[in-house]
Structures are given as structure tokens and as C-alpha cells.
Amino acid sequence: MTFSLSRRTLLGGALGLTGMELMRPAASPAMAASLHHQPGIMLPQLPFLYFITFDLTAEKKADVADMMRAWTEAAEALMAHRPAPHLVDSGDVDGLEQASLTLTFGFGPGLFTKEGKDRYGLADRRPAPLADLPRFTGDQLVPAHTGGDVCIQSCATDPQTAFHAIRILARLADGRATPRWAQTGFSPEFGRHQTPRNLMGFKDGTIQPDIANPAVAKRVLWAAPTDEPWMQGGTYLVARIIRIALEHWDRTRTGFQEETMGRQKQSGAPIGGHHENEPLTLSQTDKDGNPVTSENAHARLAAPQENGGAELLRRSYSYDNGLSYIAERWPPWRQGNEFDAGLMFLAYQQDPRTAFTRIFERMSKFDMMNQYTTHIGSGLFACPGRLDGHYIGQELLG
Secondary structure, three states, rough: OOOOOHHHHHHHHHHHHOOOOOOOOOOOHHOOEEEOOOOOOOOOOOOOOEEEEEEOOOOOHHHHHHHHHHHHHHHHHHHOOOOOOHHHHHOOOOOOOOOOOOEEEEEEEHHHEEEEEOOOOOHHHOOOHHHHOOOOOOOOOOOHOOOOOOEEEEEOOHHHHHHHHHHHHHHHHHEHHHHHHEEEEEEOOOOOOOOOOOOOOOOOOOOOOOOHHHHHHHHHHHOOOOOOOHOOOEEEEEEEEEEEHHHHHOOOOHHHHHHHHHHHOOOOOOOOOOOOOOOOOOHHHHHHHHOOOOOOHHHHHHHHHHHHOOOOOOOEEEEEEEEEEHHHHHHHOOOOOOOOOOEEEEEEOOOOOOOHHHHHHHHHHHOHHHHHHHEEEEEEEEEEEEEEOOEEEEEEHH
């Protein structure tokens, strides 16, 4: 797989200059000048993902703080193309062309309470938007791919660089946290200004909030001013592993695929439209008075207009885990080795209760896509902002 020089140069330059994405002034004037968003949220999506969660084994809050301090120091070095300090490097990326890299960290509910216990004295500092996700209709969540006390999102312009960073950070977690689950992903370059296609062959991510507009980002993406002080400059991440029954999908005629999706496969245009970025045809009807876009089409059920204006920022990746023995949920109910592949869905938002949960509660019940997709993994994380000179999470753990 190759990437255009313009994209690689643009991304590499942006990361090399900033390392983190500056936010507009918020919180107190003393904080505002040095408060940053974490990388890997707003910048253009890099093509390779390694996402991993950990269970904390540390006995004291100070041990968690030490780990986050070491992770922050290592992440700064790795994103600046320097070796992580205090470690002998594994050497697996020696000789590779310098790759762009972003590392994003989040805290799960288990940092605050686990099995009913307030392990680190942080229970009263758990932000309200980090409320547990409900169990959705059709969920088949596998415990080994669900949850996590902390997470790391590693994105890079080559897969070995993304994994190299995770190896370094996992070594630094030794004695304080153990890996729980991980998922890799890929999002190929389809061309300049082109929307990537997912494994179902449809363009994925056509409708996104205009987060380049600070007012939109403030409303949709970043933690509200009324949120916990340590979350200022931060956001909330919902991670879902969505297995797709590709064998079933590939045997479905294109017309029904388009009706299911609510978009045309080749152009990405809405049903009855001509261009990808046209407004969805949600109110239009055909000559018989039937909706042009089906009432339970995926695009309709995900649209902000159908969800009280709810929006979130998608940064999803396709994944392929080889083969697994699978029993399909829908006719023809095949059983046997099938592709263990699908979508690693990553969504950032101001409040999952009013964004992801509001949207997906309806989708999980009515979406035509459900006959092809199954949610098998899930995680919820608070990704704080960061003050200059502070490690990530210092305002919570320090």
C-alpha cells in the first residue's frame, strides 16, 4: 500500500510542529494559554490503527500517576521520532522511513470504581458523561473484547510504527497494568479528497460534523465547561468492534444493499440523488408515496435530523482478524469458518449519553444493517486535555 507524498508530508509536518492540537481558550485564563487537546482526535485520520486497553493492577493512585507520567514522556518522544527515554529500544522500526504517529490516552470507568470498590479514591471525580453504556438490542459483547480501565489509540502511516509504540508503552505499564484486549485496523488512501470505503464497499464517513468550525467543535466534540475540571480540553471516546457478515453481504444484490445503507454504492449519493455530499433524501417520496430513503435505512437512522441533532466524530477503521467459527444471526444461518472482519468503530463526542447512546438505541432496534452486523466488543473512555508541562491526567491523579 502506498501513500501520496502530499499526504505524508502534510501529516508529518503537522505532527512534527505541534505534537498536540491547540484548543481555543477555555477554563481559567491562566490555564487557557497552555491547554491542549490530545493528538489523534482532530487531525486527518492516519491509515493504520492499533487500539489497546489495559486493566490496572496498581495498588495506589501514585502508581497509576507514575505510569501516566512515563507514558506521556514516551509518547512525546515517539511522536517526535525519538527513542523513548530510559528503555532499550526493540529496534523493529530501525531503517523505516519516518512515519507520522499519534498517541491518544483515555480512562475507563474502572479507574473510578471497579467491582463496587473505589480503589484510588477517585469515585467522586468520575465525570457524569462517563456513565456506563446501556446494553443495546442485539449486542453480543465478548467479555475478553469489552471494557478496560485505560486505553491507548496508536495511529500511524505504517502498521509497524503503530505497533512499535504500543510495545514501548506496554513495557512501561509492567507491574501497574496488564493488557486486556486489542484491535488493529486500516483505512486505505482512496485519493485526495475522497471518502474511504469500508469492507462493505460503501463510502464511510460522508457526514461528519464540521469540527474545523470552533463553535461546532465546542458543541459536539469537547467536554462541556460544566464538566469535571480535569476533563477540560478533553472528549469522550466510544469504541465498538462490529463484526460484519461479509459472506452474507457479498451474496446480497446491490439494490438491496443500497436500500439497506440509504445511499448509492458507487457514487455515495443519497437514494435518488446524484452526488455524495447532497443532503439525504429523508422527506422525499416516490410516485406511490413511499419514502425514497427507507424508514429503517442506516443513513436515515444515523442522521442528526432523525436524532434531535445528535452528532459525533467518527474515526473508524476496517479490520481483518482472519477466520473464526461463526454462527450467523440471520438466514441462511450458516455455521463454519467465516471471515472475522468488520469495523473498529471509534467515535469522539462531548457526551455519549446524548450522542452515541441516543443514536444507537434506535439503530440497534430498527437498522436494516443489523442483519449483517454484530457488536462484539465495546469500550468507553474519558480522554482529558493536557496542560503544558503536565502528564496526561495529572489534574486528576496528581
